Each structure stands twice: as structure tokens, then as C-alpha cells.
Amino acid sequence: MSIITISRGSSSMGKAVAEKVAAKLECDIFSRDLLFKTSGRFHVPQKTLEKAIHDAPGIFERYSHTKKVYLTYIRAILTEMVAGGNIVYYGLAGHLLLDKLPHVLKVRITANLDGRVKRKMTEGFSEKKARDMILADDDQRKKWSRKIYDADPNDCSLYDLTVCIDKLSVENAVDCICRCASRKAFESTSDCVRQSKDLSLAWNAKVLLVESFPDVGITCEYGNLLIYATEKEAHTTKFKKILDDIKKENYDIYNLEVHTGLPVPANAV
Amino acid sequence: MSNLLEILLLDDEAIVGKRLKPALEKMNCNVEVFQDPQLAVGRINEKEFDIVVTDIYMDDMDGMQVLDIVHEKSPRTKVIMITGYAMISLARDAMEKGAFDFIAKPFKPDDLRVVIAKAAKALGSPIDLNPLTRE
Amino acid sequence: MSVLILSSENEELENQIAQKTAERLGYTTLDQQFYNEIAKKYTLDSKKLMDAMIITPSFLKRMPSKQWYYYLSCVEVEVLARLLEDNCVCWGLAAHLYVAVISHVLKVRLIGGHSLMSSGQGNMDEGKIKKIIAEQERSRENWSMTAYNRKEADPGLYDMVINLDQVQPDEAVDTLSTTMGYPRLKAMTYSKNNLADRALAARVKNVLLKSLTDIQVDAQNGTVVVTTASVKREKSKKIDTIKKIAAQVEGIGYLEVHWNKDMLTEAAMSYR
Numbered sequence: 033m034s035i036i037t038i039s040r041g042s043s044s045m046g047k048a049v050a051e052k053v054a055a056k057l058e059c060d061i062f063s064r065d066l067l068f069k070t071s072g073r074f075h076v077p078q079k080t081l082e083k084a085i086h087d088a089p090g091i092f093e094r095y096s097h098t099k100k101v102y103l104t105y106i107r108a109i110l111t112e113m114v115a116g117g118n119i120v121y122y123g124l125a126g127h128l129l130l131d132k133l134p135h136v137l138k139v140r141i142t143a144n145l146d147g148r149v150k151r152k153m154t155e156g157f158s159e160k161k162a163r164d165m166i167l168a169d170d171d172q173r174k175k176w177s178r179k180i181y182d183a184d185p186n187d188c189s190l191y192d193l194t195v196c197i198d199k200l201s202v203e204n205a206v207d208c209i210c211r212c213a214s215r216k217a218f219e220s221t222s223d224c225v226r227q228s229k230d231l232s233l234a235w236n237a238k239v240l241l242v243e244s245f246p247d248v249g250i251t252c253e254y255g256n257l258l259i260y261a262t263e264k265e266a267h268t269t270k271f272k273k274i275l276d277d278i279k280k281e282n283y284d285i286y287n288l289e290v291h292t293g294l295p296v297p298a299n300a301v
Numbered sequence: 302m303s304n305l306l307e308i309l310l311l312d313d314e315a316i317v318g319k320r321l322k323p324a325l326e327k328m329n330c331n332v333e334v335f336q337d338p339q340l341a342v343g344r345i346n347e348k349e350f351d352i353v354v355t356d357i358y359m360d361d362m363d364g365m366q367v368l369d370i371v372h373e374k375s376p377r378t379k380v381i382m383i384t385g386y387a388m389i390s391l392a393r394d395a396m397e398k399g400a401f402d403f404i405a406k407p408f409k410p411d412d413l414r415v416v417i418a419k420a421a422k423a424l425g426s427p428i429d430l431n432p433l434t435r436e
Numbered sequence: 437m438s439v440l441i442l443s444s445e446n447e448e449l450e451n452q453i454a455q456k457t458a459e460r461l462g463y464t465t466l467d468q469q470f471y472n473e474i475a476k477k478y479t480l481d482s483k484k485l486m487d488a489m490i491i492t493p494s495f496l497k498r499m500p501s502k503q504w505y506y507y508l509s510c511v512e513v514e515v516l517a518r519l520l521e522d523n524c525v526c527w528g529l530a531a532h533l534y535v536a537v538i539s540h541v542l543k544v545r546l547i548g549g550h551s552l553m554s555s556g557q558g559n560m561d562e563g564k565i566k567k568i569i570a571e572q573e574r575s576r577e578n579w580s581m582t583a584y585n586r587k588e589a590d591p592g593l594y595d596m597v598i599n600l601d602q603v604q605p606d607e608a609v610d611t612l613s614t615t616m617g618y619p620r621l622k623a624m625t626y627s628k629n630n631l632a633d634r635a636l637a638a639r640v641k642n643v644l645l646k647s648l649t650d651i652q653v654d655a656q657n658g659t660v661v662v663t664t665a666s667v668k669r670e671k672s673k674k675i676d677t678i679k680k681i682a683a684q685v686e687g688i689g690y691l692e693v694h695w696n697k698d699m700l701t702e703a704a705m706s707y708r
Contacts, residue, residue, distance in 0.1 A: 134602065142591060147390070186591060188547055193611075194597035198390065199542065201397055204618050208596075211611060217602040392627065393539050393620040403624040407657070416625055 034059060034213040035114055035136045035220065035228075037126030039185065042169045043151040043162075044143040045197045045205075050122035052206040057213060063123035066110055074105045074239075081106060085124045087172050097246040099180070103129075104235065104242045107301070111232040117220050124173070127190050128181045132231055132299060135224040137213050140191040141205065144198050192218075226254065233257060233285060234301045237278045244270055249296030255286030260296045306330040306421055306428065307348070311341040311367065312356040312383070317406075321354075324410035325417060328428050338362035342370055349375045352401075352420050354413070357384040357391065368398055379420040383408070437623035438463075439519050440616055441535060442527040443588065444546035445572050449605055450527055453546060456609045458525040461616055466518055466526040474514045480507065489530060492582045502649055508583055509642040516635035520628070532593055533584040534638075538631050540623035542595050542615060546608065549600025629657070632687075636660060639685050644678060650698070651678075658689030665698040667705060 034057050040046025047063070054061035064078075067085070071078045084102035107129050113119060114130060121130075127138040145166065152162035177185045188194045193212050195205045212218065230252040237257055238250050249260040257278070265271055279288060308330050310318050318334035325332045333350075335341035338361050345353065345367075353371050357364035368380045379401035384391070387405035395403050401423070402416045421428040440457065444450035451467070458465045468486070475482035484499075488507035493499050512534050519526065519535065532543045550565045573589055580588040591597055596615065598608050615621070637655040640662065644651045652663040662682065666674045675693045682691055 137602075140591075140597075144592075188545070188589075188591050188597040189599060189601075191597070192599045192602045194591055194594075196595045199393070199539075199595035199620070200615070200618065201393070201620060203397075204615070204620060207618075208611060208615060211614060212603065212607075215603060215607045217604070217607075387626055389537060389539050389627075389630075392624060396539075396622050396624060397618075397620045399619065400624075403626045405626045405629065405657075408625075412625065 034120075034218060035117060035130075035133070036120045036139060036209065036213055037130055037136060038120065038122040038139045038141060038209075039125070039127050039191065040122070040141040041143070041148065041173070041185075042166055043148040044141050045151070045202055046122055046141040048202050049141055049197070049205050049209070050120050052202065053209050053213075054120040056206060056210050057118075057120070059118045059120045061120045061122070062113065063121065066106065066113070066121070066123050069113075070105050070109045073109065076102060076105065086176060097242075100246055101242050103180070104238050108232070108235040108239045111228065111235045115225070115228040115232045117225065117228070125177070125181075128177065128183060131181075131190075132301070133224070133228060135218055135220060135227075137193070137209070137218045138191045139209055139212075140185075140188065140194040142194060142196045144196075147198055229284065230255065231301070233282055236282055237285075238301050240274050240278055240281070241271075244274070247296075249300030251297055251300045255284055257282075257285050257288045259288070259290045260294055260300060261290060261292055263292045266290050266292045304329065304426070306352065306417070306424075306426060307350045308332045308352045308354065308417070309335065309341060309344065309350045310354045311335045311338060311359075311364075312354075313338075313359045314356075317356070317383075321410055321413060324414060328414055328417065330417065338367060342367065345371055345374055350378055351424055351426070352379045352381065352417060354381045354383060354417075357382055357395075358386055365395065365398060368395065368400055372399055377424070379423060381413075381416055381420065383413075437520075437540065437628060438523050438616055438621050439535075439538075439541040440525045440612060441531045441541060441543045442525070442546060443530075443532040443543070443594070444527075445569060445576065445589075446546060446549050446600070447528070449549045449600055450546055453605050453608050453612070454525050454527045456606070457612045457616075460609060460613045461523065461525070463523040463525050466515065466524055466529065468528040470514070470518070470529060471511070474510055477514065478510045480510065485511070490579065492579055502645075505649070506642075506645045509638065509645050512638045513635070513642045516631070516638050520631055520635055530580070530583070533580055533586050533588070534634075535631075536634055538634070539627040540621055541627075541631070542612075542621055543593065544612060545589075545591070545594040545597045547597060547599050549605070551601075633657065636685070636687050640682050640688070643681050643685055647681070648674070648677065658687065659692070660688050660690070661692045661694060663694040663696065665696040667698055667702050671695055 036053060038046050038050045050061060067078045067081045070081055081102055084099045085106060110129050130136045148166050149159060149162045152166055153159060173185050177183050183190055195208055197205055234250045234252040241248050245261065245265050248265065251258045275288065279285060306329060308325060310321060310332055312318055313336050315336055322332045322334050333344065338359050355364040355367045364382050371378050371380050382395045382400045382403045383406055385406040392403045401420050404412065404416060418428045442450055442454050455465065471486050472482050475485045485507050488499060488504050491497055491499060493501040493504040511529060515529050515531050535541055576588045580586050586593060598611065600608060633655040637653040637660060640660050641651055641653040650665050654661045662678050664674060664678060675695055678693050679691060682688065
């Protein structure tokens with residue numbers, strides 16, 4: 033049982049690597065399907081979700097929490113898929129969306145710019161256009177990452193393994209990743225499965241709260257859901273109603289408690 | 302394998318074969334030179350060579366294809382790639398495909414002889430390079 | 437003749453992983469002990485040589501720029517010469533910064549793993565460790581930028597980066613040993629010649645830096661190109677000196693000197 037996220041810049045052969053890794057490890061593979069599923073469940077157009085996960089927030093978006101809501105939807109679906117185990121996700125920001133699960137093998141594929149431009153040119157673009165498109169895409173991803181997660185996608189400490197596809201071939205990268213996935217740290221033990229399920233419960237609870245109470249924090253351990261809110265938030269009728277909905281919608285919740293006036297823990301979603 | 306090392310040399314520039322053939326024959330090698338990749342492949346299908354030296358960029362067929370054909374016909378044959386357009390990615394691809402060595406042009410006949418001697422050693426028929434160094 | 441070059445801010449784990457990988461692959465090792473050999477060969481103070489690999493030029497620290505560049509150049513010449521000889525695992529000698537893209541050289545950066553350290557940092561709290569590492573990284577970045585105009589932590593410098601926070605050192609050894617076995621990393625005449633060119637350029641630069649400054653050297657197929665700058669009236673003198681000194685170096689097929697006008701000095705002189 034492996035859970036692998038593969039992050040890459042555009043035209044860096046990440047898709048080819050992900051497909052071969054999934055085939056070799058007999059895992060499910062998904063990328064855009066995540067947005068498809070999220071769109072289906074929450075009735076938000078795929079294009080809007082894609083923008084939320086790719087483009088940096090615009091001037092006005094910085095003051096609203098629209099992107100936060102969409103990201104919560106996406107994470108709820110992603111953690112649900114991950115809780116099932118045995119998957120390769122090569123869509124945007126997998127390493128950040130699943131940063132709370134240590135047994136997820138987070139891989140980054142890098143490639144030199146000239147090689148990327150050449151690959152992009154095979155799609156029918158001129159050299160200049162291809163280069164501009166790649167640089168603009170890199171820039172958006174960098175800004176998004178910085179704005180939402182205060183992280184640089186090129187920061188290797190976000191990944192367990194970074195492989196340059198220019199020196200090693202796609203096959204070599206696949207071999208490296210599969211070997212790494214078999215290491216002890218990335219084994220999907222029963223404890224890891226439990227952690228994934230807990231995380232999925234927390235995100236699904238957050239889905240119901242995020243629109244009206246974007247700043248609440250939620251943790252979940254062994255099915256025990258702890259919600260960190262302010263005194264004021266917790267006493268509203270809306271909040272209480274949402275708590276009832278959470279209990280009704282998530283049968284796996286063992287216990288639900290609301291903590292007020294306490295700082296939100298770092299591992300909260 | 303007889304004592305004579307059987308070598309096929311393929312390069313679409315006539316001067317390359319003309320220059321290298323005598324240099325290799327001095328080291329106990331029987332060298333067949335081709336300029337046309339199709340004819341060379343035809344010959345590879347007829348005869349098992351110990352070493353194939355092939356250019357990479359040619360009009361009808363590239364050296365990488367020749368490498369595949371040689372290995373399919375005779376896995377023990379050592380293939381040495383030569384090219385005037387050496388690029389690191391090309392060199393790596395050639396090695397991944399099982400080339401024995403990769404040399405960038407221009408090179409001296411002596412450079413190729415050293416590589417041929419290495420290939421001969423890997424084939425279990427070492428060649429003495431010393432008489433050549435005294436030339 | 438494949439080469440594995442490791443770089444890390446975690447010296448303890450780097451040593452451990454490098455030694456074990458070399459043992460597993462049957463490769464020779466090249467590490468900081470080599471500084472003594474280099475110092476002896478060039479009659480340099482070995483402590484000062486090691487200092488030069490850590491600090492940037494400073495009059496306060498008695499490390500003038502000219503001397504500093506020469507020391508670095510001595511290390512470069514000797515490391516490159518050694519890498520040409522054998523299958524080797526090399527670390528702690530900044531080789532990742534001056535060994536260019538060579539197809540049989542794998543450059544790997546090891547990051548993280550501070551909780552695994554047996555002494556010192558292993559028992560510190562996470563915040564303190566992070567602070568120390570950030571400080572070390574800043575200082576290394578300053579050094580690598582001054583010396584080679586490259587950021588040491590830039591992932592673009594490496595073929596692979598392994599994060600030791602999750603991957604255990606023994607697993608990293610496995611990964612490195614397997615990777616070194618890939619046919620793409622096999623040494624070939626072309627890549628060996630590339631490395632030999634790099635070594636030749638380093639040798640030429642080294643003899644020139646004994647007496648000259650502002651020297652860049654490149655080599656391809658034995659043809660050496662020296663790029664320098666000076667005020668216009670010293671042009672021929674500088675070119676002649678370079679040609680005369682560089683001629684001592686063995687292996688040069690053809691030597692070219694490219695001269696640029698030193699605009700700053702020229703402007704300063706015109707105001708005198």
C-alpha cells in the first residue's frame with residue numbers, strides 16, 4: 033500500500049513518471065479527477081477549482097476566503113481518496129495538500145528549462161511562446177504556494193525525494209521512486225490508515241464550517257473530533273446547527289468536542 | 302571468435318572510414334567500412350561482428366536504430382557510437398540503450414584504438430596496444 | 437570511473453552515508469582529509485586552506501582575495517585530477533560547485549535528518565536546530581556565491597535530493613548504490629574527455645592565479661580559452677604573460693586569450 037504525490041513543473045515529464053510508477057506499483061492514479069470529483073460533490077465548476085489550486089490569489093481575493101473554501105473542498109476529497117490507500121497523485125500541490133501525513137512519499141521531478149521548452153515546443157508552440165508559457169506557469173505556482181502555504185515549490189525540504197529528469201531517465205526515476213516507496217517510513221501501517229481516516233474526517237467536518245467560520249481549527253484522533261473556535265462563534269445558532277450536521281453526516285465520528293478560547297494546535301486543519 | 306577482431310565501421314562521411322580503417326587494421330582487426338546504413342544493416346544481418354562503430358546522425362537511419370538492430374541480432378557485439386553533434390542527453394541515451402562507448406568527433410585514430418582495445422578486452426580477446434604506441 | 441558527489445549541511449550523516457555507499461560500491465573515497473595532501477603538495481598552511489573553504493576573503497581574517505582564489509583553485513585542480521582516476525565517492529570538498537554537468541558524475545544533496553544525529557544537535561529542540569541550520573545555510577550560501585556564483589542549496593545544482601527526515605541513512609545508501617548502477621551513469625570516452633577538459637582548465641587557471649587576477653578559463657577538446665580583463669595599455673603585456681605562463685601546463689592543444697577592457701579601473705585612472 034503506497035501513497036505517493038508527484039510534484040513537477042509543466043513539461044517536466046512528471047505525468048509520464050507518475051503513470052509508470054502507478055503501473056509498476058499497481059496503484060490508482062489521479063490528477064484532474066480530483067477536481068472532477070470535487071466539482072461533482074460541491075457543485076463548483078472545475079475551472080474555478082483549478083484556478084483556486086493553481087493561480088495566486090488576486091488583489092480582491094486576498095481579502096475574501098473563497099479560495100480557502102474551495103481548497104477545503106479539494107482537500108476533503110483528496111484525503112478521502114488517500115484514506116483508501118494505494119494511490120499516486122500527480123496533480124497540483126499534492127505535497128502541500130497532504131503535508132500532515134508523514135507516510136505519504138512526496139516526490140519532486142525537476143528538469144532544466146531548455147529541455148522543458150523543447151518538450152513544450154512539440155505541442156506546436158514557438159520557442160519563445162513555449163519558454164514564456166513555462167515561466168509564467170512556474171511563476172503562478174510559486175506565487176500560489178507562497179500566498180497560501182508560505183512555501184516555495186522549489187524548496188526541497190517539502191519533498192522526500194527530488195529527482196532531476198535530465199540526468200536520470202523516466203525509467204530510472206520510476207525505479208528510484210518505487211524503491212523509495214517500499215521503505216519503512218512510507219509503509220502504510222494500520223496506524224497510518226487510521227491517521228488518514230482521521231484527517232479525512234477532520235477535512236470533511238471543515239467543509240461544513242469553512243464558509244461561515246473560516247478560522248476554526250479541527251483535529252481528529254481515533255475518531256475523536258476536536259473543534260477549536262472562539263467563544264463567540266461557538267454560541268451562535270448556526271454553529272450549533274452545523275455541529276449537528278457534522279454528527280449526522282459523519283458516522284465514523286466517535287466523539288465531538290468544542291474547545292473555546294484555546295489556541296488552535298499546529299496539526300489542526 | 303577467431304584471433305582477428307571483426308569490426309564494422311559505419312559513417313556516411315567517406316573520409317572517416319578511409320582514415321580509421323588502416324589505423325584499426327594495424328591492430329589485428331578485420332574492418333568492413335560502410336557509408337550507407339541500409340547496406341551496413343544488411344551486412345550485420347549476414348555476419349556477427351565483434352564490434353560495430355557507428356555514426357549517430359545519418360540520412361536514412363540513425364545510429365541509435367543501428368544500435369538496436371545490432372543488439373537484437375547479436376547481444377555480445379560491442380557498439381561504439383561516434384558523433385560530431387555530441388550532446389550530453391544523447392550520450393546518456395546511448396549508454397542507457399547499451400552502447401559500449403560514446404566518442405565525440407573530432408577524435409584521433411589513437412583515441413578510437415584505445416576504445417577498441419577496451420572493447421576487445423571486454424569481449425575476452427585483449428589486444429596489445431604497445432606496438433602502436435611505438436609508432 | 438563513475439563519480440558520486442555528495443553535499444549536505446548535515447556533516448555527520450553525510451560522512452556516514454558517503455562511507456557506506458563507497459564501501460557498498462567498492463569505490464574509493466575523497467573527503468576533507470585530502471586537504472592535508474593538497475596543502476603539502478602546494479606548500480600551503482593546511483589550516484588556512486581549510487579556512488579558505490569556509491570563509492570568504494577578509495583582511496580581518498587575514499585572507500586576501502588573491503590568496504583565497506588561489507587556495508580554492510589548488511583544491512579544484514587536485515580534486516578534479518583525482519576524480520579522473522577512479523570510481524569515487526567525493527564529499528566535503530565543494531566539488532558539486534566546480535564539477536560541471538558531466539554525465540558519469542551524479543551530484544546528490546542530502547537534507548534534513550537532524551533528529552538522527554548522535555551528538556550535539558540530536559538533543560536540541562527543533563526550533564534551535566532550525567535556527568542553527570538557517571545560520572549555517574546563510575553562511576554557506578554567502579561562501580558558494582562568492583566562490584562560484586552558485587547557491588549551495590539550489591536544487592538545480594543536483595541530480596537528486598534526498599530528505600533524511602523520513603528516509604533512513606541506510607535506505608539512502610541503497611538508493612545511491614542502485615542509482616550509480618544505472619547505465620546512463622557509466623563513464624564513456626566523451627564524458628571522461630569533458631571531465632579532462634575541466635581538469636585542464638583548472639590547471640591552467642591555477643598557474644595563472646599564482647601571479648595574476650581576473651582570470652576565467654574554459655577548455656574544450658584540449659583547446660583552452662583564457663578570458664581576462666585589464667586596462668587597455670596593459671593589454672599586450674597581460675596577454676603575453678598569460679601565454680607564457682599557461683605554456684607550462686601539459687595537455688594544452690591550442691591556447692586562446694580573450695581580453696576585455698577593465699572599465700572600472702580605466703575610468704578611475706582617467707580621473708587621476
